Amino acid sequence: xxxxxxxxxxxxxxxxxxxxxxxxxxxxxxxxxxxxxxxxxxxxxxxxxxxxxxxxxxxxxxxxxxxxxxxxxxxxxxxxxxxxxxxxxxxxxxxxxxxxxxxxxxxxxxxxxxxxxxxxxxxxxxxxxxxxxxxxxxxxxxxxxxxxxxxxxxxxxxxxxxxxxxxxxxxxxxxxxxxxxxxxxxxxxxxxxxxxxxxxxxxx
Amino acid sequence: xxxxxxxxxxxxxxxxxxxxxxxxxxxxxxxxxxxxxxxxxxxxxxxxxxxxxxxxxxxxxxxxxxxxxxxxxxxxxxxxxxxxxxxxxxxxxxxxxxxxxxxxxxxxxxxxxxxxxxxxxxxxxxxxxxxxxxxxxxxxxxxxxxxxxxxxxxxxxxxxxxxxxxxxxxxxxxxxxxxxxxxxxxxxxxxxxxxxxxxxxxxxxxxxxxxxxxxxxxxxxxxxxxxxxxxxxxxxxxxxxxxxxxxxxxxxxxxxxxxxxxxxxxxxxxxxxxxxxxxxxxxxxxxxxxxxxxxxxxxxxxxxxxxxxxxxxxxxxxxxxxxxxxxxxxxxxxxxxxxxxxxxxxxxxxxxxxxxxxxxxxxxxxxxxxxxxxxxxxxxxxxxxxxxx
Numbered sequence: 001x002x003x004x005x006x007x008x009x010x011x012x013x014x015x016x017x018x019x020x021x022x023x024x025x026x027x028x029x030x031x032x033x034x035x036x037x038x039x040x041x042x043x044x045x046x047x048x049x050x051x052x053x054x055x056x057x058x059x060x061x062x063x064x065x066x067x068x069x070x071x072x073x074x075x076x077x078x079x080x081x082x083x084x085x086x087x088x089x090x091x092x093x094x095x096x097x098x099x100x101x102x103x104x105x106x107x108x109x110x111x112x113x114x115x116x117x118x119x120x121x122x123x124x125x126x127x128x129x130x131x132x133x134x135x136x137x138x139x140x141x142x143x144x145x146x147x148x149x150x151x152x153x154x155x156x157x158x159x160x161x162x163x164x165x166x167x168x169x170x171x172x173x174x175x176x177x178x179x180x181x182x183x184x185x186x187x188x189x190x191x192x193x194x195x196x197x198x199x200x201x202x203x204x
Numbered sequence: 205x206x207x208x209x210x211x212x213x214x215x216x217x218x219x220x221x222x223x224x225x226x227x228x229x230x231x232x233x234x235x236x237x238x239x240x241x242x243x244x245x246x247x248x249x250x251x252x253x254x255x256x257x258x259x260x261x262x263x264x265x266x267x268x269x270x271x272x273x274x275x276x277x278x279x280x281x282x283x284x285x286x287x288x289x290x291x292x293x294x295x296x297x298x299x300x301x302x303x304x305x306x307x308x309x310x311x312x313x314x315x316x317x318x319x320x321x322x323x324x325x326x327x328x329x330x331x332x333x334x335x336x337x338x339x340x341x342x343x344x345x346x347x348x349x350x351x352x353x354x355x356x357x358x359x360x361x362x363x364x365x366x367x368x369x370x371x372x373x374x375x376x377x378x379x380x381x382x383x384x385x386x387x388x389x390x391x392x393x394x395x396x397x398x399x400x401x402x403x404x405x406x407x408x409x410x411x412x413x414x415x416x417x418x419x420x421x422x423x424x425x426x427x428x429x430x431x432x433x434x435x436x437x438x439x440x441x442x443x444x445x446x447x448x449x450x451x452x453x454x455x456x457x458x459x460x461x462x463x464x465x466x467x468x469x470x471x472x473x474x475x476x477x478x479x480x481x482x483x484x485x486x487x488x489x490x491x492x493x494x495x496x497x498x499x500x501x502x503x504x505x506x507x508x509x510x511x512x513x514x515x516x517x518x519x520x521x522x523x524x525x526x527x528x529x530x531x532x533x534x535x536x537x538x539x540x541x542x543x544x545x546x547x548x549x550x551x552x553x554x555x556x557x558x559x560x561x562x563x564x565x566x567x568x569x570x571x572x573x574x575x576x577x578x579x580x581x582x583x584x585x586x587x588x589x590x591x592x593x
Contacts, residue, residue: 045552053557060524060554061576063584067543067555077544 010115011037013173013181013199014089017113018042022084025049025108027071027101028091032059035066047083049074072096075104087113093149099161106167106204115199118174120154120192139177139196155192162202171201217488218322220247220308220315221279222272225352233310233345236501237335243324246349247315248272248307251291252299254353260591261355262297263346264306265363265370267568268438268495269487271314274306275299280314280486289570296579301591302359309370310345311337311494319418319490330490332418337494339366339502343373350381359589360582362386364567365534366495369502372542375523376504376515384522384585386578389531389567391538392512392545393503398533401441402496405434409489418490431489432480439479444530444563448472505545512545519546522588524554524581526567526574533564554581 011034018024020042026035029048032055038044048066050056059066071088072095086109088101093116095101105112117140118124127135134144142149153161155174162169174182174195182195191198216222225246227233232242249272254261264274264287275291277284291297291304308316311334323330350358361374361382368390375385394402409415412430416423440448452472456462459469468474508514523546527539536557546553556577560566567574586592 047552053559056554057556057558057573057577060556061580063580063587065522065552065554065584067547067553068557069543069555074544074547077547079548079550082550 010089010175010179010197010199013175014087014113014115015041017171017199017201018044018085018087020044023082025078025083025086027075027086027088027105028094029059029064029066030055032062032064032066034087034089035059035064036062039064071101075101075108078104078108080107081110083109085109085111085113089113089115090117092116093119093152095151098151098153099165102161102167103165106165106202110203111170112167112202113199114158114202115197116153116158117149118155118192118195118198119152120156121196122193123177123196125193155195155198156188158198158200159188162200165204167202167204169200170203173199175199216247216280216314217318217320218315222247222249222308222315224248224315225349227348231348233341233348235335235341236338237341239335241310241317241335244310244317244345245315245321246307246310246317246345248305248349249274249276250306251275251304252302254303254355258353258355259357259359259589260301261303261305261350261353261358262360262362263350263358263374264291264304265342265346265361265367265374266306266309267363267365267367268499269483269492270367271312272306272308272316273314275304281482286568290575290578296575297582305349305353307346307349309337309342309495309498311342311491311498313488313491316345318488319494320421320488329421331421332490332493334490334494336501337498339369339373339498340377340507342498343370343377346370346374347378347381357381357383359591360384360386360585362388362578363390364388365390365564366499368534369499372504372515373502375519375521376507379516379519379521382521383589384524384581386524386526386581387539387542388526388574389528389534389539389564391534392505392515392542394499394501395538398441399500401438401533402500404437405496406493408433408437409493412489415489418493420489426484427489428484431484431487431492432477434492435483435487436476436480439476441533442563442565444532444561446530446561447563450561512541513548516546516549516551519549519551522552522581522585524556524577526555526577527557528563528566528571529557529559530561531564531566 024046026048029050035046049069056068086105124135174191175197232240274287275285308314319334368387371387409430412427414425415427455471457471457474505512525539527536543555558573
């Protein structure tokens, strides 16, 4: 379900937010890279939910605890606060109902970690502004008609959604095109312009 | 018993060639039907060696017409064990590493107490005097066998179809005794359609005049025709339309043209007749009634106020479920509803759906993706259990 070309430059940032031995649900666990990283380095109790059956079968064959399912449909089956952390990495923009999904993440986890590509990045803005066309970049390689990314948002949009859902932003990080963290002291507008990826740690 | 062929479907009923554990009057089996079964016996096979910590035991649960001969040549049919592709030295379930137990279920006909067994009260086969057996009864008996080995916690319980039902029952009834559970191509309840097919099979057996109200042994007969028809109907449900068409199409059997009669013109007819005929040589008709009934009665949620998640409340067992895309007997949705219940119970669960056109029977076949999933799951469970290769 990790749908973008940027092969999850956010992985390490996400991993650093999670303390050892946590109970973690990775929604859109893809090929299981994050779960595997966390199991090896943090000895977490990890579970995955992944849309693609191929991804799931590969994960299970590698000994990961993953089920086939859809973030839009299957989160309702998880109990309240069943996990310390619920991770949604590079998947929010591909869900049908991002607001509901985020709401579910905050219900299931004591903390939610959400990472997404920032549609407010200057390259995206430039593409639309100069070419007048939907942006197709190395990190967002799809044309508008075949993209799985149906609900793009900017960092500012996301912050607004968090407020609407009563979520507290415990930590936020923006990454530039090379996956480097952008200085902590920068204001939102700066992150929204230069951040290519954003990683949020939330709680409610 | 005189007339061995007619008297028993095979010679494995009272004194089987496999290991037997006999429970005397001091250890009756409590049945869901509300009675005690005593004395009774369990016929079983084991493979590999139980380690000192008794932590490497795997219990394999067999399906409707399976038996305890999971990984050795079957004494009745002379064929390889029914899961020999999976279990054995150096195989995915490595008997050099694990201690594998497989027992014939109660109600079966290969050495565990069943309707063909001699009723000690009468000296004749039980027939229908044996109470109806449930999946939970089978598991209760298996638990007594596991106790016999002094095994507190099984490393893994696995099985497909009716075997998968037993796995789910194990995990629900004795969660602290099951470290990992691998139910394959199964459901937490038998669907109306599945009960319907079973009823057709049972009616076929009972409509055979040789059935004699279940007392066929006493008449020196066996309801072979009825049981064969039951098997033919059931066998169709184990396959898929696509696989049947791929294998047989409309091909004719040893002839150039239609005969305008009711011989087996088509290969599929001939194939089914063969399946029916070979089945009656190895299986007891009454046992078939009991086995199908046990599956019909299975409804794990109903035992927990209708909420399946409550059947697994607080479980620490690691689960892996497997379904097959072309299985219309236990479609993927059946597995998925178990997965949702396990999610709700906060359980550790993996779920793999495998793309195949081989239908329900795919679980018994050489399916590389199935084997990869089992290998991955068993491997990670073994690491978690501290069982190193």
